[in-house]
Amino acid sequence: MRHILAVLVENQPGVLTRVAGLFSRRGYNIESLAVGQTHDPEISRMTIVVDGDDRVIEQVVKQLEKLVDVINVRDISEAEHVDRELVLIKVKAEPKVRGEIMQIVDIFRARIVDIGHNSLIIECTGDEGKIKAIEKSLRPFGILELVRTGKIAMVRGPKYEEE
């Protein structure tokens, strides 16, 4: 099963290497990892999506918690949470198909952020289902480039640390 881990870490050089190194060394599968500073500039937050049964996830969490630079780990898969991913898609768009593409963009409440000679860059945020769906809808036009941030997630309701 896939689990979403919310990991608070010290915002310091080398932390990402320690976390990534732990996953590869112990043979855990990272599906995605997104990291950025939090409202406290000394703390970064990682959202790690990892695949494994309960025993594996328990080990992943415990091993992460052992890292000195890791402040807190929470498996939020079971909790009510919001998760989002941002994708940029550069799609082939000759003038005659642009209308059709713009309709798709509208339906997904995505945005066009760049118009090129024969292409458009589309920005879309959403959960995984939505990202997959827009990618599928745009594929027939010809996707030239695609980049995803990886999932970020947050538990609904009270503040994370208080749980």
Add this chain to the structure above:
Amino acid sequence: MKMTGAEVIIKALEREGVEVIFGYPGGAVIPLYDKLYDSSIKHVLVRHEQAAAHAADGYARATGKTGVVIATSGPGATNLVTGIANACMDSIPMVIFTGQVALSAIGRDSFQEADITGITLPIVKHSFLVRDANKLASIVKAAFHLAGTGRRGPVLIDLPKDIQTAEAEFDYPEQISFRGYRLPAEPSAAQIYQAVKTIGLSRRPVIYAGGGVIASGAAKELKEFAEKTQIPVTTTLMGKGAIPEDHPLSLGMVGMHGTYYANFAVSHSDLLIAVGARFDDRVTGRLDTFATQAKVIHIDIDAAELGKNVRPHHVLNGDAKQVLQELLSRVEIPQTKEWLEQIAVWKKEHPLSYCQDGDKIKPQYVIEQLRKLAGEDAIVTTEVGQNQMWAAQYYKVSKPGTFISSGGLGTMGFGLPAAVGAQIGRPDDLVICISGDGSFQMNMQELATIVQQQLPIKVIILNNGYLGMVRQWQELFHNKRYSQTELIPVPDFVKLADAYGIAGYRVKRPEEVVPALEQAINHPGAVIVDVVIDREENVYPMVPAGGTLTKMIGV
């Protein structure tokens, strides 16, 4: 107070009560060595950096203190890698200082630059690359705190050369804390209660004690607990000394080369109480046939060990000494009379055995005689291979911290430098290194260190002219195809001893063993005893790798 970075480090080490450093200088640590020159801290100059790490490791095991190492950048640092990995696997407290090229030169493949924090990432408890000399004092404090608390381990501090010469503030913190580093809270009363109940209801319990008992200083509590509950105790290699091995409740070592009765007891137990042990594959053999009837109580300071290899029924996350004290205060006594009778039968039917007849020397005989002559306070280090397993089987340890062996990593070349560290830490005790002809040759350059430091270490080489343990596997599982395991020619170790100016004896006949060992122990200085043993003797019993514990060969 303002001083240079190097001075800050030396001052900090003095504040930590460091008495000795094992190291080897080089360009990137010259400023540090310059300040060390004026310090009262003793420095032991090894002859290879790997040995510095192993010596610090042996020192830590023999004294319970944190071992300290210095090496230069690049090759000095990379030479430490095996020693750091060894300490990490066996949870040995160590603080390692490596030189690094100047901050501005990092990342440019500068002369003798190696990314040692990167290289050692998977084999340290934590590491620091110092970028600001003003943080040095708190980093040193943090390193000692991390290395010596919780599940102990090696911590590396990488020191750019310009940090050592930079002006820095010496402001040594009394305490340090990390929000990401918490020691386990003690187990709850409910958890203790449930474990106690399970223990009271068991009929065939076994205590399985590992290195955590030694690290926590819990040997006394363990013995008390075993005696009070009348539960037999088996130990891992790292756990030797957790209970005196001549104690009626001692089963000796469990696992691949464990005793028949330990392996049988574990396999037939209805309750396994693991204390500071981690269910290593050399202990469990095949996991799905391991102790299948047993409930498991797992006591460990490292939460990540609980459930890693075996699913425990009760977890008690905490320091072994404290948890055992808790259990002792509430203990319920199980009825183990019949169980102990059964074990006595196993002990009687299948003791460890060998036969010293004929004119070839049996290594087991050498170890047994050595134990008799050395007494219970002697410290023994071992190399790796058959010599190590014979020592584990036949050297009956009475006190914790007196048996020092590379457990998790199984590092040939560990024993001799570890003996250096042990003898430095325990100058008044007899220190013996049980060695193999192969392992000895991996770090024999340390004879020079032994001579320089005037250490009266006794090296007993069980010389079979083979990488014996590998040869044993080839004999048993590869049709005696001895591929690259014969070490002939083995150098003349007696002449080698002579070259270093230490005593050397060769022993070829069984009747010479005891006199030679006596002579070695009574000799005031270092000695090498080259014991030519029965070449193709094997270590038995043996559970083939990945096999079931009860399916031992050679019983």
